Each structure stands twice: as C-alpha cells, then as structure tokens.
Amino acid sequence: MAGRNGRTVRDLRRANRTAVLQRLYFDGPLSRFELGPATGLSSGSVSNVVADLVADGLVEEAGSVDSDGGRPRTLLRVASGSGHMIGVDVGETRVRIELFDLTLTELARAERPLGQRRYDVDVVVGHIRDGVAEVTETAGVDPGRLLGVGIGVPGIVEHTPDRGAVVHGQTIGWDAVPLEELLRTGSRFPDTVRWFIDNGARTLGQAEMWFGGGRGARNAVVVLFGSGVGACLVTPEVEHGRAVEWGHLTVRVRGRRCRCGALGCLEAYAGAESLLERWREEGGRPPTDTDEETALTAMLAAAYPADGSTPDPAALAVLEETAEYLGAGLSDLINLFQPERILIGGWAGLQLGAGFLPAVRRHAAAYALRHPAEQVTIDLGRLGPDAVTVGAAILPLADFFARGGRRPETAPEGPAPAWRAVLEERAPR
Incomplete structure (x- = not known):
C-alpha cells in the first residue's frame, strides 16, 4: 500500500535496511544505540532492521564495549563473507580482474596483457570472460552467489533496454559495441549474474569518493x-x-x-x-x-x-x-x-x-x-593503480545497498497474484 508520498511499506523497509547497512559499512563497528542517531531511525526500527540483517547473514556481532553504568553494548559490523563482487579494469595495456568480498578485501586477481591487438573487441571480451572465471575458481566462490561484475571501460557507455550496456569508444575504435550482450553470450556464469559496465573515469571517481x-x-x-x-x-x-x-x-x-x-x-x-x-x-x-x-x-x-x-x-x-x-x-x-x-x-x-x-x-x-x-x-x-578495479566492484555493491542488501529475485513467469503483493506489504518486520 502506498502512502501519500507514493512510498510503500516495502520501500520504507528497504530504505531502513540501506541506511543501517551503509552506516555499518562506512563507520562500523557500531552498537544499536549508536545506529539510532547515525541513521535517524527510532530504537525500535533499528532493532527490527538489525534482527532482519543478522537473520540474512549480512550483519554479525563484533565484540562489545562498556556503556555508562549499564550493560556492555554489543558492536555490529557487516559480515565480509556475505557477498562477493568482481571488478574489471579494461586499461591501456592490460585487463585487470579482481575478486572482492563484501568489505572490498581482495581475494583473487588475474591480469591479461593486451599486446598489439589491445582493443580488438573479441580479445577484450575473451580476457574478461577468462579472467572472471579464473578468479572465482581460484577463490572457490560460487559464481551464482556473486552480487555482480563491474567493468570500467574507455569511452561513453550507453545503457539500452534491449542490448544492455553499449560502448562508444571513438579513441579505441569501438563503435556502438554491445559489450554486455557479448559478455553474456557464451559466458560460463549463470544468467542471474548481473553485469555493471561504466566509464573507467567514473569507476575511479566512485572509488576515490567512497574510500580515497x-x-x-x-x-x-x-x-x-x-x-x-x-x-x-x-x-x-x-x-x-x-x-x-x-x-x-x-x-x-x-x-x-x-x-x-x-x-x-x-x-x-x-x-x-x-x-x-x-x-x-x-x-x-x-x-x-x-x-x-x-x-x-x-x-x-x-x-x-x-x-x-x-x-x-x-x-x-x-x-x-x-x-x-x-x-x-x-x-x-x-x-x-x-x-x-x-x-x-x-x-x-x-x-x-x-x-x-x-x-x-x-x-x-x-x-x-x-x-x-x-x-x-x-x-x-x-587508492593507487587498483582504483579503477575497486571502483568497478563498487558498482554492484552500490546496487546491492540500494536494494537494502537484498539480491534480485528471479522474475516469476506471469504476473504475481494481487493477494500476494498485499500480504507482502502487510507482513510485519
């Protein structure tokens, strides 16, 4: 049910989860008491959201601190192993691929030199495919559990409804290259894995703004x-x-x-x-x-x-x-x-x-x-030479946060019954 501002109960829950997750991510560990003023949520809302995130495995306890005259307060942090992302930097001399956990700790990396045919589309696509497969195998991460693969590329990236991300890289000879479509075709990853493609300068900027x-x-x-x-x-x-x-x-x-x-x-x-x-x-x-x-x-x-x-x-x-x-x-x-x-x-x-x-x-x-x-x-x-790769990995991470830490659900065939949507809106959290 939508309120006067058009936001539904589901929207509100998602926003609350996002607020708590992001505050713990950037400023944690924090106690429930500290999360209230940090997020602007009531103590009851904080308790409900934290219980939800703990049940989902996204948040874990990280020790305790003494309080003023009361019981010690339990500290909370984002669980690093609860999600994984891949960042890819299509650079001038090589393609760099890195696998990260949810807290952006590097777990594996691969590099593919580009050589003389450095911007041949088939070569670049092959390097990305092979590299993302290599890092997941090296770290033993199930590709189906990835939050996504972020890729920073030279040129203008156009996001189209039918072909996904299309790259206009005039300086490298790429004329409307449907990079996302090419990567999905023949990929060893399941169709549920999402690809996030953007300009390399933007991924660099994202990394420096978040962590640099x-x-x-x-x-x-x-x-x-x-x-x-x-x-x-x-x-x-x-x-x-x-x-x-x-x-x-x-x-x-x-x-x-x-x-x-x-x-x-x-x-x-x-x-x-x-x-x-x-x-x-x-x-x-x-x-x-x-x-x-x-x-x-x-x-x-x-x-x-x-x-x-x-x-x-x-x-x-x-x-x-x-x-x-x-x-x-x-x-x-x-x-x-x-x-x-x-x-x-x-x-x-x-x-x-x-x-x-x-x-x-x-x-x-x-x-x-x-x-x-x-x-x-x-x-x-x-952030050094890995900044574009880190920023590329932030693309699926930012999307994950925006959805309140929930993975996208596989769309059911046909429209959902109206009664199910009503029950979901009314369900207590």
Whole structure:
C-alpha cells in the first residue's frame, strides 16, 4: 500500500535496511544505540532492521564495549563473507580482474596483457570472460552467489533496454559495441549474474569518493590520467558521479590531431600516448617494443636522472609543457564546476607523482578565475593503480545497498497474484 508520498511499506523497509547497512559499512563497528542517531531511525526500527540483517547473514556481532553504568553494548559490523563482487579494469595495456568480498578485501586477481591487438573487441571480451572465471575458481566462490561484475571501460557507455550496456569508444575504435550482450553470450556464469559496465573515469571517481581522497567532499572532480585523460564529476545532484569527456575539450585551435580524430584536444597534449610521441618528435628515444607504462618511466628517468647527471632537455621540456596544458585543462573544470577538490589518478598521473603537482597547480591557478581557484585543492588520488578495479566492484555493491542488501529475485513467469503483493506489504518486520 502506498502512502501519500507514493512510498510503500516495502520501500520504507528497504530504505531502513540501506541506511543501517551503509552506516555499518562506512563507520562500523557500531552498537544499536549508536545506529539510532547515525541513521535517524527510532530504537525500535533499528532493532527490527538489525534482527532482519543478522537473520540474512549480512550483519554479525563484533565484540562489545562498556556503556555508562549499564550493560556492555554489543558492536555490529557487516559480515565480509556475505557477498562477493568482481571488478574489471579494461586499461591501456592490460585487463585487470579482481575478486572482492563484501568489505572490498581482495581475494583473487588475474591480469591479461593486451599486446598489439589491445582493443580488438573479441580479445577484450575473451580476457574478461577468462579472467572472471579464473578468479572465482581460484577463490572457490560460487559464481551464482556473486552480487555482480563491474567493468570500467574507455569511452561513453550507453545503457539500452534491449542490448544492455553499449560502448562508444571513438579513441579505441569501438563503435556502438554491445559489450554486455557479448559478455553474456557464451559466458560460463549463470544468467542471474548481473553485469555493471561504466566509464573507467567514473569507476575511479566512485572509488576515490567512497574510500580515497574524495571522502567528505560534496563537489569533486576525479581525473583519470592514462594513455588519454578523462574525468568524473561528483556533485550533490550527481552523487554517484558522471563521466565527462574532459580529454576532448579543445585547448588549441588547429592544434595536434587527437586519437579521436579532432584537432587540438587536451588529450593530444596531456595524455601519456601523446606525451611520449612529442618526446620522440623532439629527439627523445623512448624504449621500443615495450608498453607505455615502461616508456613513461624511462622518460621520467631521462628528465629527472637519479644519479644527478644532465637531464634530457627534450624530455624536460615536454613534461613542463604537459604540466601547463594539464593545468589549463583543470582550470576549465574549476571555472565550470567550482569543485572543492580535484584528485588526479590513473597510472600516468600516479607515475608523474607529487613532484609534478606544483607546476600543475600553478598553471591551473593562472588560467582559472581567482575565486573558485582559491577554493579548490589539487592532489593525487589515494587508492593507487587498483582504483579503477575497486571502483568497478563498487558498482554492484552500490546496487546491492540500494536494494537494502537484498539480491534480485528471479522474475516469476506471469504476473504475481494481487493477494500476494498485499500480504507482502502487510507482513510485519
């Protein structure tokens, strides 16, 4: 039965379960007494919800603490083994697959190098299928008990009603690739396993906002700096983040050709791929027959030699120019969205590291409007190279929380009898 605001009793129960689960997840262990003010629920509602979650195996006791003059209070926490998720990062040089328990403790991982055919759709699909099968077998996890498989990919992800997630990855040659449909076809997983596919910058942003440098911020931008560049925008209106194709803002009219085909994109100056190409054009010698991560390491070593020898002037000049272009690109984000924080992640961003940041901050402040520039901090992300994978695993976890910790039920054939829906609404909890 729906109330005046359109919410049913089932909606209210789900919201209460979500509130308790999330509070225990992020701030636990907590006692029932502490859960009341933390969630805004009455003591009776907390007791009912906790009893329900304990019965479902989602919450367990975690010791006790003394109270003021009364009996010790039992602490509660989320049961780590009550759910499992897989996170997949389709990166520039490899596909990384990780299996996590409910508290995002890694249980198994697999990596598949992409090689020369790195964005061949059949190759990527095969790597994902094989990798998710490998990690579940390694950890001995029943695939049917997974909360889902989250995947971070380059490009724009369109969620369609008939084909699931479709990827428009212009920079990697993917034109409306029905990735979810391809993964489901021939998968060794049961049909009940759900696939969550989104842009890699958004999964990175999700991870940093939940567990990294974005915690506590209402407005933030998380930048993915790899072969190309992208960003995730988080605001109160878009609390789970929205991927923005920041790398394809025009920063120079009739400039360098970007791998998307356009001229003058930020990615043509700030991405690792273009950075290495510009070094080569200026007379640098990136190592051949190796991946971009190794080549960028060599470039940094040439520009900032550890032995105190003379730096490679070409490498140094390209890196300094890159810092200016990146700072100018960040100034656009600052002027448009006025974030509290900007976090730079991705393998290339982390390799460039803290020594690169002062120049980026200086250029961002120079190109941005003064007031919003004074309000923002620019730092490196805190979660390291696994951040995209962790963020991908958060996609099924967030969905699980939104459903109050209940797994999706297999849809029955035909409509449910009306009397069953009424009884379910009236059933005490």
